[in-house]
Amino acid sequence: MRLLHTSDWHLGRSFHGVGMLDAQRDFIDQLVTFVRDEAVDVVLIAGDVYDRALPGVDVVGLLDDALVRLTGAGAQVVLTSGNHDSAIRLGFASRLLERGGVHLRTRLNELDQPVLFPLGDAAADNAADGDAGGDTGDQTGPVLAIYGIPWLEPRLVAEQLGVETASHFEVTRAATERIRADVSRRSETRTVHSVVLAHTFASGGISSDSERDLSIGGVGAVPLDLFDGFGYTALGHLHGRQELSTAVRYSGSPLAYSFSEAKHKKGGWLVEVDADGIGEVREVLWDAPRxxxxxxxxxxxxxxxxxxxxxxxxxxxxxxxxxxxxxxxxxxxxxxxxxxxxxxxxxxxxxxxxKASYSSRLAEADDDLSVCCGFLDHVRGRPASDAEAKVLAEALEAVRLEGVSL
CATH class of the missing domain: 3.30.160 (Double Stranded RNA Binding Domain)
Structure with a gap:
């Protein structure tokens, strides 16, 4: 099997006031072409599909078009929500969409409910039968289990996850423990290779200006060892593609969303999986529209x-x-x-x-014109010209005369 790790599409985002919907359509075109040409089986989207909780109609339409085209190209999609998404809205009609090969993991109670894909001979049998996916064949053969951890707001989910401290570390640890328990249970009767999607800030990741802070002061970072034991962890949130360990990686965003990303090479990761587990992982690059x-x-x-x-x-x-x-x-x-x-x-x-502070400049001003010229110099870094000083003087005189006439 081939998995394509992507994240942080941020559909609907603008770049310093410039709309990016056309550039995002171009990315979708590249993505669909790659999926078809490389025979990708599953596209992973690790959160922040949309840029805001209430996306515009045209933005929702772009995602709808992308999912139809990806499944039409032969891939299934496993998608989880990020801190920019509304988990409830993104997860709408998830059971219905699953029938078409789009698997949404946006709810807390779905943490330990993986999407299952048979591997080895069972996978070949399903492909020969035209099976769209899911573990519908041999129930004892090796299987790939893909889990999705949506964005977890600690204050909202701590109680449900049974943790006393509402921190990113504690809720993420509780989530990964649930997943490990499910992997362990399934492993009693068959070989299970696990892949986890998570939208979070993992320790060691390099951030850029376009991500929204998950918490103040960086305390939202979670240690990498929380993901120990999983075959591959597909992270979302940071916009630069990076490898934190052999099995833990960020795909980064498909497009640059700030000038701090000017040197990024945008892309993702193509992950090979077979009956023996995770194999080669290689980089994928997208062409930048600008x-x-x-x-x-x-x-x-x-x-x-x-x-x-x-x-x-x-x-x-x-x-x-x-x-x-x-x-x-x-x-x-x-x-x-x-x-x-x-x-x-x-x-x-x-x-x-x-550059002197404005308060010190103000203290040195000896008349109203000096105050006005000093302000102009302070905000633009260039003294008032003679013509500008004349205009300011005339304006001040007009104000003075108007005050006298009152």
Missing amino acids: ALAVLRGKIEDLLASEEFAWAEGAYCQITLTDAARPAQAMDRLRARFPDTLVLGFDPDGPGAAP
Whole structure:
């Protein structure tokens, strides 16, 4: 069997105000083509299918289309919910969808109810019979058991899981213990190879700016040894594809959702499974619909140098290092880099004086015009020009005269 580990689709998300639905459709096209060409048996989606609990109609339609096309390409889907999803809404009609090869694991009481796939001769028999999946053949042969741990909010599930401390560690430990108990029970009569989907922050994972913190201060991280003993753990939540151990990995998001992911190679993991257990795991890469550029330098250098020609068609985050903030900086930059989405200022070099606090500037101002010009200098990093100072002076005089006339 072949499993494709994905997660964090975040359907409906935008990128600094730019809608990403077309880029997400492109990813779905790549995914379906890969599933068909590589004869993938099961697509795993480890949470954060949607970007918000109440997705738009067009976003729901995109997921519906994706599931129809994936099952039509010959794969089944095992899907669990993440912290961005509404578990109740995502899990709607789960029993009906299971008949079509889409297995949803979004409820707490489904933690130890795996999706079963026969391996070895039984799997070959089912394929020959045209069986869509599930363990319907020999009840003693080797089997792959895929479990789904949805996003667990500690305060809401601690009591149901029988733990006294509402922490990510305790609820995740209780969840994995339930799964181990089920694996142990099934293993009394047959060989069971286990795969676990979990949406969580595991220790050792490298985060990026586009993930929502699971808890304050990082206490939401759970140790890797909670997943010991499982054949493969398919994690979701962190957006960079990474290998925490041979058997514990993040697939990462299929698209970049922040500039901190500019150097990521987006993709997933293709996992081979047979009657002997988990075999080769190899990386899968998705083509990015748009490059991301994180540029830094003085505005004249950025506008003139051929070094930055590659970024002209990219989404850009630009930090200017000029000693004084250039006038009309965004307009000038967009003339060369039309899709500049983020602009920052970080003066450096001998001409960049240390920036005084606004309160200290205010204390030094000796009249209203100085206050106004000082504020302008503070917020944009460039003193008011003579023309600007004249406009401010005229405005202040108009206010003064209006006050006298009252």
